[in-house]
Amino acid sequence: MKTALIIRHTPYEGIAGFRAPVEAAGYAIDRIDVTDPDFANVDFDQPDLVVMMGGPMGVYETDKHPWIGGEIVRLARRIMLDRPTLGVCLGGQMMAAAMGSRVYPGPVKEVGFAPVAVTGAGQSSPLRHIADVPVLHWHGDTFDLPERTELLASSDHYAHQAFRRGNNILALQCHPEMGEDPRFDIWLEDEPYVAQAGLTVAALRAQHDRHGAAAVAAGRQMIGDWLDRLE
Structure with a gap:
């Protein structure tokens, strides 16, 4: 069975609504918190899928x-190898940093449900599923768009809401996984x-x-579409 590793930067930001499409695509899900003593030894290359979740830092x-x-x-090496990787909010910012881009405080706190453009x-990407759908935003940082990537979405306050490199690397600033998680x-x-x-x-x-x-x-449709396109 394919393996998916969820990296949590805080216990209250897990895979949430994305769990269903990941499991439906045939992945056995494991997770680790960055506070776990074993985290420093985790091999990022090994899982078939790595999902980097959000966090307040x-x-x-x-x-x-x-x-x-x-x-x-470790994330930079995985991305260099073009191993399927998804980042959400802080996870997406981590991906940008791993690809050599600057991450820095933005002009405003973007919080609440609103659509992305x-x-x-x-x-023509999986982001089409969340077009015009109000999704959760919860951040105050942003990033420069990494080289050799495609910008997929923007918002009124932040130009860089999502990017991809090929079919295997996808980073999101917004939280389409949230809306039903207690x-x-x-x-x-x-x-x-x-x-x-x-x-x-x-x-x-x-x-x-x-x-x-x-x-x-909409977020589940997006992730299901992305998983179907993985190379």
Whole structure:
């Protein structure tokens, strides 16, 4: 059976809605947290699929999180080998850094459910499934677009919402996996972060109730399409 390794940067940001299409594609899922003592020894080359999830830290906060450097080195090698790799939010930023791009604080906190604008390249990619669908955003950092990649989506606040290199490397800034996972309640505990984005917890919960199911359905279609195209 094919293997998929989920790398969690925090326990409350797991594979969530993406689990169903990954399992349907025939992958046995394993996961590891970056705080696990064994994480430093994980071979990133070995799994058939690696999924890098989100987290509250910044790629540039290596002083606070010394594991970041080693993760980027191993991720860079996997990407160089063109092994199927998916990154979500922080995971996507990690991929950008591993491909030599700068990751840095953005102009605003982008939080809440809103659609992304899919580019021309995105219309022929798996991102077409989330075009015009409000999906969750929860970040304040961004990245320069890596060389030899295609920009697939943008938003009003951030030009770089998704990119790919070929069929095997896909990075997302937004969270199309979120909308039905009960761990979202933990995200909402960070009320100051929500307030910095000009929202209230009540308003964000209402958005989640209104858009969550459709966002996850579209996200599952997107990932299923991406998995079907892997080389």
